[in-house]
Amino acid sequence: MAYEKSTTEARSSSISASNTVPVVDFSRFLLGSDVDKRAIAREVDEAFRKVGFVYLQNHGIQEQKVDECFEWSQRFFALPEGVKKLAPHPPGGSHHRGYSGLGIEKVTQNVFEQEELAALRQMPDFKESFESGNVHDQMQPNIWLPDEKLPGFRQFMEAFFLDCTDLIHTILNALAISLSLPPSQLSNAHSQSLFQLRLLHYPSIPRSLLHSGEKSRIGAHSDFGTLTLLFQDDVGGLEIQHPQTGEFIAAPPVPGGVLVNIGDLMMRWSNGRWRSTVHRVVAPPELKGEREGLEDEEAGKEMCRPRYSIPFFATADPETVIECLPGCEGPDGKKEFEAMTALEYVQMRMAALYA
Numbered sequence: 558m559a560y561e562k563s564t565t566e567a568r569s570s571s572i573s574a575s576n577t578v579p580v581v582d583f584s585r586f587l588l589g590s591d592v593d594k595r596a597i598a599r600e601v602d603e604a605f606r607k608v609g610f611v612y613l614q615n616h617g618i619q620e621q622k623v624d625e626c627f628e629w630s631q632r633f634f635a636l637p638e639g640v641k642k643l644a645p646h647p648p649g650g651s652h653h654r655g656y657s658g659l660g661i662e663k664v665t666q667n668v669f670e671q672e673e674l675a676a677l678r679q680m681p682d683f684k685e686s687f688e689s690g691n692v693h694d695q696m697q698p699n700i701w702l703p704d705e706k707l708p709g710f711r712q713f714m715e716a717f718f719l720d721c722t723d724l725i726h727t728i729l730n731a732l733a734i735s736l737s738l739p740p741s742q743l744s745n746a747h748s749q750s751l752f753q754l755r756l757l758h759y760p761s762i763p764r765s766l767l768h769s770g771e772k773s774r775i776g777a778h779s780d781f782g783t784l785t786l787l788f789q790d791d792v793g794g795l796e797i798q799h800p801q802t803g804e805f806i807a808a809p810p811v812p813g814g815v816l817v818n819i820g821d822l823m824m825r826w827s828n829g830r831w832r833s834t835v836h837r838v839v840a841p842p843e844l845k846g847e848r849e850g851l852e853d854e855e856a857g858k859e860m861c862r863p864r865y866s867i868p869f870f871a872t873a874d875p876e877t878v879i880e881c882l883p884g885c886e887g888p889d890g891k892k893e894f895e896a897m898t899a900l901e902y903v904q905m906r907m908a909a910l911y912a
């Protein structure tokens with residue numbers, strides 16, 4: 558099954574994104590001189606200060622591998638439900654691996670009250686997901702399908718995990734350089750690379766259900782780790798909340814680019830210097846001609862295309878004490894957040910996701 562490449566319509570909308578979310582050519586960091594590296598580190602720092610998101614182009618992960626990952630994702634989600642459930646996500650939020658079917662997860666923003674969470678889960682996100690992590694992660698071991706159900710899937714995901722891991726460590730080096738810290742200081746605090754590769758599938762759904770709010774693709778939330786990479790297909794629908802105006806603005810796919818954003822843990826660590834920006838996935842923009850030839854009634858039921866995305870979540874080593882990084886203090890030396898370990902923080906957030 559071929560992964561369909563971008564349409565002209567989706568490509569043209571990417572122009573508006575670059576007005577809001579900066580696009581940075583990361584090859585100058587990967588291959589450039591020390592002067593180039595510092596310049597790019599400054600650009601990334603500025604993007605994270607202003608928007609919390611940046612598109613990196615020429616990021617070093619081959620486009621063909623990203624395409625292949627989307628193809629595997631499509632193959633996985635096309636399997637019968639009964640097969641996908643042979644790799645079940647365990648109940649609860651402490652072991653975040655394996656397959657979650659439609660309507661299991663409800664992404665929430667800062668809702669820890671049990672009753673309120675229960676109410677929100679009446680309208681779960683209309684998506685299914687598969688999570689995998691580091692092969693050395695003993696706290697959250699991977700949960701794979703029996704290999705014969707999708708031969709090659711596990712091998713590919715384990716390799717892609719390493720590609721994404723390398724990119725995360727390189728971005729962390731850029732961030733350390735931007736703060737004039739020893740270049741590997743942040744990377745060293747992620748030495749165990751206890752990261753999470755997530756395959757997401759938002760099935761086709763009537764547009765009207767997304768518009769009316771009866772169903773959602775992914776509700777407004779911020780990510781809770783340090784950094785997230787986000788690969789998206791050409792469908793669109795991702796929106797980020799503009800930090801100044803509060804308005805949600807489209808963050809469509811930029812061909813060949815990966816979207817990178819700051820999570821809550823990094824926001825705390827940087828004393829609020831880098832923003833953990835709220836984002837969501839809504840109905841995608843309509844393609845030209847999509848409604849042509851439809852009667853009004855049918856048009857109302859018009860289906861949104863299915864969407865696939867691949868987020869990769871990074872977090873710091875569990876024992877890392879997250880307290881204001883040198884150089885990030887407020888004007889009067891003020892630290893906004895109390896120190897806590899990365900583990901304490903992540904456990905608090907996960908518990909709210911799957912109670």
Ligand SMILES: O=C(O)CCC(=O)C(=O)O
Nearest residue numbers: 757780789795838866868
């Ligand atoms: O599917 C997307 O584009 C966004 C996914 C996301 O924000 C998440 O999984 O945290």
Ligand SMILES: [Fe+2]
Nearest residue numbers: 778779780836
């Ligand atoms: Fe997210």
